[in-house]
Amino acid sequence: MANTITRSDAEADQEIRCSNGLFSVVISVLALSGSRIARTSDEKDFIIWLAEHDQSVLGSGTCGFTISEMPWSRDRMQLEKSFLDTTIEGAIRCLGWGMLDYTPNVTMLEPALNQFRTLVNELQETEIDFAVGQLWREEQEAERTLPGEYPVCSQHHVLLCWHGCVVCHENAGILPADSDSNGR
Ligand SMILES: [Zn+2]
Numbered sequence: 001m002a003n004t005i006t007r008s009d010a011e012a013d014q015e016i017r018c019s020n021g022l023f024s025v026v027i028s029v030l031a032l033s034g035s036r037i038a039r040t041s042d043e044k045d046f047i048i049w050l051a052e053h054d055q056s057v058l059g060s061g062t063c064g065f066t067i068s069e070m071p072w073s074r075d076r077m078q079l080e081k082s083f084l085d086t087t088i089e090g091a092i093r094c095l096g097w098g099m100l101d102y103t104p105n106v107t108m109l110e111p112a113l114n115q116f117r118t119l120v121n122e123l124q125e126t127e128i129d130f131a132v133g134q135l136w137r138e139e140q141e142a143e144r145t146l147p148g149e150y151p152v153c154s155q156h157h158v159l160l161c162w163h164g165c166v167v168c169h170e171n172a173g174i175l176p177a178d179s180d181s182n183g184r
Pocket residue numbers: 153154155156157158165166167168169
């Protein structure tokens with residue numbers, strides 16, 4: 001099984017196919033990096049959105065996503081793309097990796113992160129359904145049950161989403177097994 005990250009429905013041929021294990025590593029290193037860089041609520045929302053794609057909660061091979069469905073804002077899209085670019089750069093530079101109980105397989109991880117970076121940077125405004133992101137933000141507001149504003153995991157300094165800390169889950173070994181190579 002695998003998780004596919006696509007740029008948009010309009011560019012369905014542009015995709016990254018990740019084994020279950022590699023996908024979990026991608027999400028974890030992005031969450032570690034972005035949680036350390038994010039300053040604004042917009043930026044924190046992007047990391048929480050990514051962290052929600054937690055296979056230990058949602059199930060193996062079910063967490064692929066389309067970049068155009070992230071919570072983009074029409075008037076701040078360039079800032080948001082820039083933040084994601086910085087987050088990916090941080091992940092490539094191993095920001096926060098000391099929080100992981102394992103060492104990611106850079107040979108597999110870095111190409112996936114670079115592909116993700118390319119898809120993010122090439123995303124066009126016309127490919128985005130801004131209503132989808134807006135709906136997600138409204139649901140976040142309405143269903144916010146976590147205490148305080150944007151709490152982070154006390155152990156990993158990762159922004160918490162409704163099902164907790166993605167790095168806690170991964171370090172606990174709640175990681176789907178793969179028959180193929182898995183990035184760790
Ligand atoms: Zn944690």
